[in-house]
Amino acid sequence: MRLELRQALADCDSVLDVGCGPVSTLRCFGFKHLTGIEGYPPSLETAKKNATHDQLILGDIRELDRLFKPGQFEACIAVDVIEHLTKEDGLKLIEGMERIASRQVILSTPNGFLPQRHAEKDDLQEHLSGWDTKEMEGFGYRVIGILGPKKMRGEYHRILWRPKFFWGVVAWILHVLWTRWHPASAAAILCVKNVQKDRNR
Numbered sequence: 001m002r003l004e005l006r007q008a009l010a011d012c013d014s015v016l017d018v019g020c021g022p023v024s025t026l027r028c029f030g031f032k033h034l035t036g037i038e039g040y041p042p043s044l045e046t047a048k049k050n051a052t053h054d055q056l057i058l059g060d061i062r063e064l065d066r067l068f069k070p071g072q073f074e075a076c077i078a079v080d081v082i083e084h085l086t087k088e089d090g091l092k093l094i095e096g097m098e099r100i101a102s103r104q105v106i107l108s109t110p111n112g113f114l115p116q117r118h119a120e121k122d123d124l125q126e127h128l129s130g131w132d133t134k135e136m137e138g139f140g141y142r143v144i145g146i147l148g149p150k151k152m153r154g155e156y157h158r159i160l161w162r163p164k165f166f167w168g169v170v171a172w173i174l175h176v177l178w179t180r181w182h183p184a185s186a187a188a189i190l191c192v193k194n195v196q197k198d199r200n201r
Helices: 002-008 024-028 041-050 059-069 087-100 135-139 164-179 195-200
Strands: 014-018 033-038 055-058 073-079 099-108 143-149 184-196
Touching: 002 164, 002 184, 014 087, 024 033, 033 041, 033 059, 041 055, 055 087, 059 164, 073 087, 087 099, 099 195, 135 143, 135 184, 143 164, 164 184, 184 195
Parallel strands: 014 033, 014 073, 033 055, 073 099
Antiparallel strands: 099 184, 143 184
16 A cells, blocks of 8 residues: 555645554655644554654544645545544545645545444544445545455454465455455555546536
């Protein structure tokens, strides 16, 4: 997924990482300014200790319009976040991200509803909604399959079969050969929308 993210975020200098969590793969991408917003205080404190972002904000991701200005960031990205919201709040998140991004909006999520429970009390890890390929394409997103076949992964995207290393390699090979290009059969989806092009139509 890193390569796909790099390509989607090419030439973007200011990025908002929505629901950034305690760690971030984005910090090694070399953005001029990377902002993270997180709603779970312990995760935010860990992110601060890890210096994952140039700026970190404790806030409700359902209220992006109140916290940020239209077009404030060139790109908004939410990695494995939207499924933790209800359908209504997820739609609100998408609308908010599309307003405050001037160029690209990127979301990754399990392909369809994937049951997941809390790891700790109030950690916001429970899954409340599902989002699939057809739905995201209907919203105008280009959808890429990630993590290999859906049937190979369970809660937290963990490989279901043993030995996990072997089946993890198999999942990667199948991703390269098939599920990347056929996202409806993938375990997860990466959804990319160029909002700049949409506004110029």
